[in-house]
Amino acid sequence: MKKLLYPIVIGLLAVALTACGSNDEADKKNDEKETKTTEAQQSKETAKATEEQQKKMEEMQKKLDKQKVDEKKTVAxxxxxxxxxxxxxTVLSSTQMQMQQFGQDPTTKEGAKQIKEQTINSLVGQTxxxxxxxxxxxTASQAEIEKQLAKIKEQxxxxxxxxxxxxxAGLNSETLNTQIAENIPYTKYVENEIKVEEPTDExxxxxxxxxxxxxKASGQKVNKLEEMKPQIKEQLEQQKKQEKLVKHVEELKKDAKVEVKI
Incomplete structure (x- = not known):
């Protein structure tokens, strides 16, 4: 606010400042000089911080890219x-982003190992x-694919x-359409074949x-149970379905031939 008001104040008091003599005029010039110096310093510091942040992001991306494999290679x-x-x-990029969102470093030795295993397990399970x-x-019809694509673009x-x-996300139009075409029958299968019981009141x-x-521990206000009940019910249903889906994949693995190549 001071930076915006300072020139206005100077303008309104121009006559009085002129009548005050050379010492006051010198003080005014010094104040203006100090203000400009401070602003310039802040601008330099901001630019430097932005540059350093950009450099860190670029270095991180280079490390993340090193975890990728040849696109034509058979991984499993x-x-x-x-x-x-x-x-x-494609799945690796998504996994890396998720890990970073949880405050974890996917480029550490342990992080890289975890990501590789998670990505492979995800791909095998999905397949x-x-x-x-x-x-x-x-199956997925062309109309269903186009409808799903439109919903994604609306976001x-x-x-x-x-x-x-x-x-x-490491996607292009072709890979996105392929994923949508695969996701639709996958969703139909999960909805119809993986049934879970409704969460109980308890x-x-x-x-x-x-x-x-x-x-309460974080000092935040919580809504009443009745207001949150639909949301909680949906969350619990998703958790149950996810748990049952993991078990279902393990059952499918027992009768499958899986060979990991990386």
Whole structure:
């Protein structure tokens, strides 16, 4: 605020300052000089901090890119179906981003090992589920693919932001359409084949109590149970389905031939 008001104050008091003599005029000039010096220093510090942050991000990206593999390389074979390096790199990028969001460094020795295992397990599990969905006859029509693509694009205000998000996720139009075409039968399969029981009132209450306790500890206000019940119910259903899905994948693995090549 001072930076904006200072010239206005000087303008309003111009006559009085002139009448005060050379000492006051010198003080005014010194004040102006100090203000400009401070602003220039702050600007330099901000620019330097931005440059350092950009440099760190570029260095991190270089380390992340080193974890990628040749796109044409076969990273795993699941029931005679090859999983390519291109597929691996796409899931890898997503896994790296998730890990960073949780405040973990994916470029450490342990982090790199964890990411590699997680990416491979994810790809193998996904492939087994897609194979199971195919056996059950679940498919995706062109109309369904286009509808899903439109929904994804709606999440972004402009086409440029959509393209930028695609770039960050390591996707292009072809890979995105392929993922959508695979995701639709996968979703149909999970919704129809992986059934879970509805959460009980006791489970909902227990989950709410945990949220309330965490909110109280952090000094945050928590809504009433009745207001949060639908959200909690959905969350618990997702957790149950995820747990059952993991078990289902393990069952599919028992009858599958899986060979990891990296």
């Amino acid at each position: 074979i699941v029931n005679d179906e090859n999983i390519t390096g291109a597929e691996y790199n 087994l589920l897609l194979q199971a969905a195919d056996k059950k006859g679940y 972004y205000k402009t086409g440029e932001k959509f393209k930028e998000a695609m770039k960050q 489970e909902i209450q227990k989950y709410y109590d945990q949220i309330a306790e965490q909110s």
